[in-house]
Amino acid sequence: DAKTTQPPSMDCAEGRAANLPCNHSTISGNEYVYWYRQIHSQGPQYIIHGLKNNETNEMASLIITEDRKSSTLILPHATLRDTAVYYCIVRVANYKLSFGAGTTVTVRA
Amino acid sequence: AAGVIQSPRHLIKEKRETATLKCYPIPRHDTVYWYQQGPGQDPQFLISFYEKMQSDKGSIPDRFSAQQFSDYHSELNMSSLELGDSALYFCASSRVKGLAGGEQYFGPGTRLTVT
Numbered sequence: 412d413a414k415t416t417q418p419p420s421m422d423c424a425e426g427r428a429a430n431l432p433c434n435h436s437t438i439s440g441n442e443y444v445y446w447y448r449q450i451h452s453q454g455p456q457y458i459i460h461g462l463k464n465n466e467t468n469e470m471a472s473l474i475i476t477e478d479r480k481s482s483t484l485i486l487p488h489a490t491l492r493d494t495a496v497y498y499c500i501v502r503v504a505n506y507k508l509s510f511g512a513g514t515t516v517t518v519r520a
Numbered sequence: 521a522a523g524v525i526q527s528p529r530h531l532i533k534e535k536r537e538t539a540t541l542k543c544y545p546i547p548r549h550d551t552v553y554w555y556q557q558g559p560g561q562d563p564q565f566l567i568s569f570y571e572k573m574q575s576d577k578g579s580i581p582d583r584f585s586a587q588q589f590s591d592y593h594s595e596l597n598m599s600s601l602e603l604g605d606s607a608l609y610f611c612a613s614s615r616v617k618g619l620a621g622g623e624q625y626f627g628p629g630t631r632l633t634v635t
Binding site: 449452455456457460473483498504505506507508509510511512513514 | 534551553561562563564565568570576578584608610612616622623624625626627628629631
């Protein structure tokens with residue numbers, strides 16, 4: 412699996428958009444970008460994934476650069492319940508997840 | 521919507537004892553993954569099963585074994601427990617979708633404490 416690089420921490424104001432960057436410069440053509448989050452000691456929660464097109468669902472939007480070497484997860488209106496560790500993972504479909512050091516996002520009132 | 525069920529949620533064992541953790545995947549999911557998360561660490565992949573066959577193996581100690589049964593539930597068996605086995609154990613399930621996904625959905629975890 413390609414290695415990813417994320418900032419260790421990020422603060423965000425409640426109600427504002429949170430933009431979480433991820434670098435994955437060694438991503439292969441058949442690898443997807445997945446985002447998961449883990450709220451304190453709970454099971455990791457799937458957020459969104461994409462291959463090369465931008466994706467949006469009820470939780471977030473995923474913007475992938477044209478060269479696929481980086482991506483941004485956007486939480487459109489952060490709430491206090493979005494405080495969590497966010498993991499950006501690149502993997503081929505139907506494969507194990509390799510969790511690296513994610514971004515600890517703290518949403519402040 | 522149905523989620524992944526894990527039991528027990530909490531387990532306390534003594535050193536050298538055995539433990540069995542159970543995982544019930546989301547209905548119609550054919551793949552189960554096990555992950556271990558030590559205190560202050562990120563989840564680490566242990567083992568996975570697809571259609572009742574082992575599909576991949578990570579850093580799983582030889583003292584641990586697992587299997588997936590005909591009803592797709594899975595059990596992780598841990599023997600000769602050590603203090604270092606104290607961790608959260610997560611099970612995740614997914615449905616193989618060819619080349620287009622297979623996102624994993626995680627259970628709430630089993631917190632194992634070895635004393």
